[in-house]
Amino acid sequence: MLVLRPVEPSDLPQLQQLARESLVGVTSLPDDSHCLLQKIRDSQRSFASPVQSNGRExxxxxxxxxEHQRLLGCAEIVATAGYQQPFYSLRNRPFISASRELNVHHGVPTLSLCQDLSPHTLLRGLHIDAELQHTAFCELLSRARLMFIAAHPQRFAEAVITEIVGYSDAAGESPFWNALGKHFFNLSYVEVERLCGLQDRSFLAELMPHYPIYVPMLTPDAQACIGRVHPAGQEAFDILEREGFETNSYVDLFDAGPTLFARTPSIRSIAHSRTATARRGTAHAGQTTYLICNDAVDDFRAMVVELDWSADEPVTLDPATLAALHLTDGSPLRLVAL
Structure with missing residues (x-):
């Protein structure tokens, strides 16, 4: 039985193991016990805080x-992407050059350093055990965060973003980084991503060029990376795309991976989730897979359950499932079909 819950201090050793296994580019999961312990403590404070608006949480x-008392994945929500430090991105928009005398009107794609996305809520840190990829549990890990936002909208912004890891090869080389960022830092892509995990990435971003970068002046391999998803990040991209997230004109600062954007109220798991009442009983195998959670804050729990459920009816759950979700007979819950 797999359940999603808030991280706890005792999870540190296994969380660090997940960090070791995570994809290069997932900078919010550094393989460093001190940084991860600080993340756990910050998370505990955030869950315990009675906030009424999105801030530093x-x-x-x-x-x-x-059953086996082990962690198989992790994921994170940052209430405000740029609350403590600016959240830097590259804005991909054309620069228009025009001459009436020459009858020329031409748009050249450019990348510009910006902080436009700083006010938004950020999804990050998604990692799941390889054996659970392309299963309902990957949906659980990604989408339960959205159910938490649905239950506590006052804690989050009116828009949600996420950066999908961009392309790098089997050796960890990023053509985009090699063509651009490496000229400003004598570091490999793997090294710079590791530094971003250990420290806030704004110190590196501030050393990047502050003038527009003309895309045609980059190598063809680097240009091909702009907005390209790393194969290992495709499932995360697809899940959120089905949720209504869309690519926009922003890409990651270091590998040019795409940024996904959605207005919070229009996200599928938020707009379509429904509340119901838990009923203790004998649950029969259902025909529909649901993501189900309680509406708690620091005691939040979420699972994947097979149900036959009709709107306005109680949700019958067996005692083991009720206990795993920290629910009792008559407790309110939230659910949405996968």
Missing amino acids: NYCFVLHDL
């Missing part, structure tokens, strides 16, 4: 195998 969740 970050909420870290883990996917817990109750």
Whole structure:
């Protein structure tokens, strides 16, 4: 039985193991016990804080195998992407050059350093065990964060973003980084991503060029990376795309991976989730897979359950599922079909 819950201090050793296994580019999961312990403590404070608007909070969740007492994944929400430090991105927009005398009107794509996305809520830190990829549990890990936002909208911004890891090869080389960022830092892509995990990335961003970068002047390999998803990040991209997230004109500062954007109220798991009442009983195998959670804050729990459920009816759950979700007979819950 797998359940998603807030991270706890005792999770540190297993969380660090997840960090070791995570994809290069997932900078919010550094393989460093001090940084991860600080993340856990910040998350605990965030869950415990009675906030009424989005601020500096970050909420870290883990996917817990109750039977074997092991962690199989993790994911995070940052209430405000640029609350403590500016959240830098590259804005991909054309620069228009025109001459009436020559009858020329031409748009050249450019990348410009910006902080436009700083006010938005940020999804990050998604990592799941390889054996659970392309299963309903990957949906659980990604989308339960959205259910938490649905339950506590006052804690988050009116728009949500996420950066999908951009392309790098099997050796960890990023053509985009090699063509651009490496000229400003004598560091490999792997090294710079590791530094971003250990420290706030704004100190590196501030050394990047502050003038527009003309895309045609980059190498063809680097240009091909702009907005390109790393193959290992495709599932995360697809899940959120089905949720209504869309690519926009922003890409990651270091590998040019795409940024996904959605207005919070229009996200599928938020707009379509429904509240119901839990009923203790004998649950029969259902025909529909649901993501189901309680509406707690620091005691938040979410699972994937097979149900036959009709709107306005109670949700019948067996005692083990009720206990795993920290629910009792008559408790309110939230659910949405996968």
